[in-house]
Amino acid sequence: MTFAAVLLFANAVFNAVAWPRFYPRIAADPRARDAEGRRTRFYTVHVVLISIALALAAASAIAGVVILL
Numbered sequence: 001m002t003f004a005a006v007l008l009f010a011n012a013v014f015n016a017v018a019w020p021r022f023y024p025r026i027a028a029d030p031r032a033r034d035a036e037g038r039r040t041r042f043y044t045v046h047v048v049l050i051s052i053a054l055a056l057a058a059a060s061a062i063a064g065v066v067i068l069l
Contacts, residue, residue: 001067008064015057019050026050 023046026032032043 005064005067008060008067012057012061012064015053015060019053019057022046023050 026043026046029042032040032046034040
């Protein structure tokens with residue numbers, strides 16, 4: 001059980017540290033906005049991916065705590 005908790009915490013830390021660092025790059029990428037300045041699908045898809053990764057990080061951290069209790 002402890003091994004599973006450690007894996008879940010490692011997953012949570014990785015997702016929480018790695019994925020948010022991509023947001024500034026995505027926001028600054030020329031593909032993120034069209035000619036009128038509106039956000040494109042490129043931007044939206046990447047923000048959704050980052051959001052899912054952060055949700056999985058939270059779920060992994062919670063599951064790790066539950067396993068240890």
